[in-house]
Amino acid sequence: MTEDRHTAVVLFTRDLRVHDHPALAAAVEQAGRVVPLFVLDDAILTGRNAAPNRAAFLAGALADLREQLRRRGGDLVLRRGDVVAETMAVVTATGATSLLCSADVSGYAQRREHRLAAACAQRRVRFRAYPGVTVVPPGELVPAGGDHYRVFTPFWRAWDKAAWRDQLPAPRAVPAAGLDRIGRLPSVDELVADGATSPDLPAGGETAGRSLLDAAAERAGAGGPDLDDLAGDHTSRLSPYLHFGCVSPLEVANRLADRAPEQVRQLAWRDFHHQVTAAVPAIAHRDYRDRDIVWRDDPDALDAWRRGQTGVPIVDAGMRQLLREGWMHNRARLVTASFLTKTLRIDWRAGAAHFFGWLVDGDVANNAGNWQWVAGTGNDTRPNRVLNPLRQARRFDPGGAYVRRHIPELAGLDGPAVHTPWTLPDDRRKELDYPDPLIDL
Known part of the structure; x- marks a missing residue:
């Protein structure tokens, strides 16, 4: 039962679902009319923050969210531009007296929340950020x-x-507010302005x-x-x-x-x-713990790592999986990150930026936190820990199937040779068209 007939706007960000959504549940419980809103934020979708794989996934997630809301009598309002300006325009257009969202942790998300709170205070609109992320x-x-x-x-x-x-159930009904302009769903092509997407992306949506x-x-x-x-x-x-x-x-x-x-x-x-x-929002670009590490500047090695051409099969398999799927197995993430930072001695920020550009699941907290953990500048109590790629390969891919799956040049190798192709006779190595390792192992 609702308390009154006021209108509430629910701003969706990184919470694109209807099940166990505290902000949406509170709006449905408290308001007579609910406006679910998503703002396509150009600050995230364009420029240096653009990530084609995440943009493609987002398109599917928004389409699914709209379908879930329509099944319950509501709809997803879509806008594009500055999140605060567009949100407050919808608040004004609907006469909403409350704005609800899910709290988030990145520096950008925290600034967005503070701006929303300030804008609501100026207009005497109730604002609250709920848990859920x-x-x-x-x-x-x-x-x-x-x-x-x-x-x-x-x-x-x-x-x-x-x-x-x-844990909260999905609302059985979402009372619509009757907004004139709902906004159309964006296509993948509209969201992916620059760069290509990986060919084997997962389908987005709840x-x-x-x-x-x-x-x-x-x-x-x-x-x-x-x-x-x-x-x-x-x-x-x-x-x-x-x-x-x-x-x-x-x-x-x-x-x-x-x-x-x-x-x-x-x-x-x-x-x-x-x-x-x-x-510590600055963890995304600044060392959490200063270890006085002197990083190497080696553009060629960094480029080989990015392309999966280091000559170390377990590393290259992980990097090629990332490019193909926009995702990488967690063990491979640790191995590839350790190789870049501990073996090649290249700054973790270069690796984190590459991951962030390709990962569908790339988020500031996990990406920066895990990279700094591996690099020894973060929260690992053993900052000098090194993951030897050969030992990791023999332990977690003993038959070499993972390597053969992602490196077709090595598909014909069996047994230990798939992890150490540089030990093969010279004529066989040349046939493989696969590089020798960047460093001695």
Whole structure:
């Protein structure tokens, strides 16, 4: 039952779903009319922040969100431009007296929230940012004597004991506000202004995300697959859907808590990086801990790494998977990042920028947090840790199937040679048309 007949605008950002959406649920509960709104933000879609793969995924996610809302009697209003200006224009046009959204953690998101709050205060519009991007809100777990946890293990202990909020069902109905101009869905071509997309991208949207979650829950349990098995590819592949909020991280945690605790721990890592970023937004471009590392300037090596042409098969396989799918297996992410920063000694920011440009799941908190962890400038308690690519290959791709899948030049090799093609006779190496390693291994 609604409290009154006022109109509420719900601004969607990285929360493109109707299930377990606290801001949407509150609007439906409190208001007589609800305006779900998404603003295509040129500050994110164009220029140096443009990411064609994420833009393509976004197009599918918005189409699915509109369908979900229309099934419930509502609709998704679409605008393009400055988020605050366009949002407040919709607030004015609808006579809305409240604006709701989901809180986020990046520096840009925090500035956007502050601007929205200030604009609402000027117009005497109620504003509130709700949880929903993480399992546990970033500011809810605070250590004694600090503003955030700097090491994962104590954070994990606190996170594991924390009381989670109640998971919310999708609203049965979304009371429409009757806005004259709804706005049309953007095509992929309209959103991808510059650059090509990867050929094997996942389908965007809540429907696809919930299907993957069902599959992950069904596979989980005793005797479940080894998630580090590169060739097996047993991970849930939910990360793009978590990044765009097409699935609720809380619902994922609830579904897997008793069946796949190792995957729930990965959600805790995600929350950990989000609370670090909320406290230190500059982590996206500045060392979290100054280690006085002198990075090498080697454009040729960096370019070879980006293209998957380093001559180290396990590294190149990961990099080529990224270019083809806009996604990379988590173990491969660690191996490729360690190779760039610890073996080639190239600045983590160059690697993070490349990942951020291609990953469908690329978000500021996870990308910067994980890269700094590997580079030794972040939250790892062992900053000098090095992942030897050959040992990683033999452990996590012992049969070489992952390498052969992504490097067709090596598809005909069997056994150990697939990971060490430089040990083959010279005439055989020339036939492969595959480079020798950039460095001695």
